[in-house]
Amino acid sequence: MFDLTPAELEALRLSVKVGLVSMLASLPVGFALAYLLARREFPGKSLVNGLILLPLVLPPVVTGLILLMLFGSQGPLGKFFAETFGVTFAFRWTGAALAAAVMGLPLMVRAMRLSIEAVDRRLEFASRTLGAKRWWTFVTITLPLSLPGIMAGAILSFAKSFGEFGATITFVSNIPGETQTLPIAIYSILQTPGGDGPAWRLALVSVAVSMVAIVGAEWVERRIRSKSA
Amino acid sequence: MSFDIDITARRGAFEIAATFRADPGITVLFGPSGAGTTSILDLIAGILTPARGRIAVDGQVLFDSAARINLPPERRRVGYIFQDARLFPHLSVRANLLYGYNLTPPETRYAELDHVVEVLGIGALLKRAPLSLSGGEQQRVAIGRAILASPRLLLMDEPLASLDEARKQEILPYIERLRDELKIPILYVTHLGSEVERLADVVVEIAAGRVTGQRQT
Numbered sequence: 035m036f037d038l039t040p041a042e043l044e045a046l047r048l049s050v051k052v053g054l055v056s057m058l059a060s061l062p063v064g065f066a067l068a069y070l071l072a073r074r075e076f077p078g079k080s081l082v083n084g085l086i087l088l089p090l091v092l093p094p095v096v097t098g099l100i101l102l103m104l105f106g107s108q109g110p111l112g113k114f115f116a117e118t119f120g121v122t123f124a125f126r127w128t129g130a131a132l133a134a135a136v137m138g139l140p141l142m143v144r145a146m147r148l149s150i151e152a153v154d155r156r157l158e159f160a161s162r163t164l165g166a167k168r169w170w171t172f173v174t175i176t177l178p179l180s181l182p183g184i185m186a187g188a189i190l191s192f193a194k195s196f197g198e199f200g201a202t203i204t205f206v207s208n209i210p211g212e213t214q215t216l217p218i219a220i221y222s223i224l225q226t227p228g229g230d231g232p233a234w235r236l237a238l239v240s241v242a243v244s245m246v247a248i249v250g251a252e253w254v255e256r257r258i259r260s261k262s263a
Numbered sequence: 264m265s266f267d268i269d270i271t272a273r274r275g276a277f278e279i280a281a282t283f284r285a286d287p288g289i290t291v292l293f294g295p296s297g298a299g300t301t302s303i304l305d306l307i308a309g310i311l312t313p314a315r316g317r318i319a320v321d322g323q324v325l326f327d328s329a330a331r332i333n334l335p336p337e338r339r340r341v342g343y344i345f346q347d348a349r350l351f352p353h354l355s356v357r358a359n360l361l362y363g364y365n366l367t368p369p370e371t372r373y374a375e376l377d378h379v380v381e382v383l384g385i386g387a388l389l390k391r392a393p394l395s396l397s398g399g400e401q402q403r404v405a406i407g408r409a410i411l412a413s414p415r416l417l418l419m420d421e422p423l424a425s426l427d428e429a430r431k432q433e434i435l436p437y438i439e440r441l442r443d444e445l446k447i448p449i450l451y452v453t454h455l456g457s458e459v460e461r462l463a464d465v466v467v468e469i470a471a472g473r474v475t476g477q478r479q480t
Contacts, residue, residue: 156349159310162336163343164363164412174362178353 098204149183270316294469342414363412
């Protein structure tokens with residue numbers, strides 16, 4: 035219905051891929067961090083919390099710059115990932131996913147943390163007295179009861195990733211078919227004369243995708259809540 | 264089967280020092296709210312850790328500070344019925360009942376689902392969600408869930424306190440039947456004389472964390 039050109043379709047496809055990959059990759063990291071922050075006291079806890087939240091308040095261009103410094107081909111972490119896992123980020127879609135994941139992490143961790151904190155620990159004690167080891171209590175009680183927050187966190191992260199612009203363009207630039215996600219494509223089109231018509235079309239596409247994500251998130255959350263409450 | 268308890272622990276404002284023995288039948292821990300009775304149950308269940316002392320069942324040690332033994336709650340086989348039923352809200356009544364049962368090795372089980380369901384009269388509730396049950400029904404399911412884990416000792420922390428009078432009268436016969444059917448000690452915390460009179464085989468009086476008296480009824 036939007037009648038997209040192949041280049042625009044490519045940008046949409048790339049945005050969805052970046053959004054999904056960054057969300058899936060941040061799920062385990064985000065949950066581990068959320069669990070740590072919700073349940074454990076350790077030295078430097080507020081520092082860790084601050085570092086996670088930092089991308090939320092920093093200008094995205096600064097986050098992109100820091101990513102470039104750390105994960106660029108000459109950056110310490112960039113070299114480490116290239117040598118150990120054979121994964122490079124600079125000017126590649128993987129870098130766009132990394133930028134999106136970093137930008138989405140604060141939202142994901144916050145949603146998950148709140149929902150882990152809301153799990154009644156007395157239910158976990160009850161489970162232990164019934165013969166469940168710590169990890170089984172985690173799998174059968176803590177995890178399912180914090181599922182609404184995990185889902186909400188995942189969808190927030192996807193939504194953020196899907197629309198990420200500043201950190202992505204700073205870190206991995208604007209390469210059609212590789213790093214040119216939907217918002218960057220819109221920005222590029224606007225730079226050309228007479229571009230606002232096509233730009234609007236793409237803007238409507240991103241509104242549609244975001245709405246589907248948000249409504250879907252609400253629906254999933256309601257379903258889980260009505261099942262457990 | 265009998266339980267020997269001899270523990271001390273620091274809990275906020277006062278020290279808990281509890282020494283008593285629980286034999287099969289109902290031993291009531293009788294003391295006002297805030298006397299440390301719930302803490303004593305938590306210490307026995309392994310939710311809290313005593314500073315010093317020893318907890319043993321028929322010679323098997325669950326906790327011994329001198330020998331550095333401290334079994335985690337899941338290895339103590341101590342059933343716990345809380346004041347609020349604490350059913351798992353995301354599981355059906357049936358799944359709640361079988362939660363501990365499935366974690367108990369078959370050779371140590373002495374309780375079976377069909378019998379427990381019949382004794383507690385909860386057959387019609389099996390498919391329901393815990394939060395759709397009345398308080399009395401929830402507490403009956405919680406009792407069944409604890410028993411189906413085949414515990415060696417049953418802790419009951421004011422299990423009737425959050426129920427109205429009619430519900431209490433509904434549950435009391437079940438507790439009496441448990442006492443008569445199960446061959447395990449039941450530690451029952453209450454601050455109500457009426458429950459002591461009706462249920463207790465032995466009364467251990469607790470005040471400010473200490474045992475102040477013990478008598479047969």
